[in-house]
Amino acid sequence: MDPLHHFHLHPIIHLPHIGPIDLSPNMAVISMWISMVLVFLLVYAASRRVSMISKGVHAVVEVLLEFVRDELVLPMMGKEGMPYIPFIATVFFFIWFCNLSGLIPGLFTPTSNINITATLAIIVFFAVHITGIREHGFFRYFKGWVPKGVPGFLFPFLFILEIPSSLAKPFSLALRLFANMFAGHVVLLIFLGMIITYKSILIAPFPVLGAVIIMVLELLFTALQAYIFAILSALYLSDAVHGGH
Amino acid sequence: MEVLFSPDLGLIIWSAVSFVVLFLLLKKMAYKPLLDMMKKREDTIKTSLEKAEETRSEAEGLLGEYKRQLDEARKEAQQIIEQGKVVAENTRQELIQKANEEAKKILDSAQGEIIAEKEKALAEIQAQLADLVIEAASKVVQKSLDKKDHLRLIEDYTTRLRDLA
Secondary structure, three states: OOOHHHHHEOOOOOOEEEOEEOOOEEHHHHHHHHHHHHHHHHHHHHHHOOOOOOOHHHHHHHHHHHHHHHHHHHHHHHHHHHHHHHHHHHHHHHHHHHHEEEEEEOOOOOOHOOOHHHHHHHHHHHHHHHHHHHHHOOHHHHHOOOOOOEEEEEHHHHHHHHHHHHHHHHHHHHHHHHHHHHHHHHHHHHHHHHHHHOOOOEEEEHHHHHHHHHHHHHHHHHHHHHHHHHHHHHHHHHHHOOOOO | OOOOOOOOOHHHHHHHHHHHHHHHHHHHHHHHHHHHHHHHHHHHHHHHHHHHHHHHHHHHHHHHHHHHHHHHHHHHHHEEEEEEEEHHHHHHHHHHHHHHHHHHHHHHHHHHHHHHHHHHHHHHHHHHHHHHHHHHHHHHHOOOOOHHHHHHHHHHHHHHHHHOO
């Protein structure tokens, strides 16, 4: 049994190609949409029930938002990070729900596909640089990439050296999330595949137990990976806002 | 392995659109009331705590003031009691002295009266004695007296004298 078989995506609804682009939604897209709708409904429902004494869905979302603010944004960005809470919170919620969707039978983990994690990382990449340019101006922002006091003739070299460093950030973001979610599911599939491969009632309980343990760990990793992605996004945004690099 | 890293423009576009749409919708419709409420609650808690601290220090000040006033009142009451005691003692002494003086005065006047009465009585006795002597003498003159008569007469006078006294 090929554990990678699960990761082959097939269009669910066929749409005509636009040039080389195939916009036909597959299971990854559907799962992503479900996650998106769930995040929206959850946060929107909470926002309609705001009250001084929070309860129900409002209390849950507020705890999560407080977590984003107090554990992700404020430690990384300080008070200047307050306007970026919506962005970081969306990154956190979206990735977390996408990660979680993979644990529901029949759905797919969108974040176990490099195209999706790369897109999210590129969005963060653009958000970081747009924020930097908006905060400091185009030239001052890019000038800030090179440490102060560097002799003029070294400036172009150091600037060129900083470009791969800057590109490595989204690359590592994308790869980390993809690799973690992909690996988790592969291990889960291997455990479950063992049941089918061995076809023995004596062996079956062990893979089932292993799968349950991995499932519990995956539940933890879904939040952990979303947290890592969001906290690194906040860190990169902080560099852009504070002018450091 | 190829499937893992093959680029898929459709997926890239859909994920970008999904994320951006979600972000814009939440930013426009949901985050503001939630973050505002969080801020409002924190501000309210902060204000309440500050107010509570203010009230506490005010209450502490008032308690100190009341304690001080109570102490003062106690001292004042003690002072009043002490003064009362002194006044009462003085009055008692005065009254005793006055009573003593009064008693002495009454005694003195009584003694004076007694002496006067005594003198008056003596004078009366003397006067009556003279009368009696004259009367006796006249009786002696009228009748000769034997020894027995003398004794009776003397006894009679003595009795009358005793009665007079």
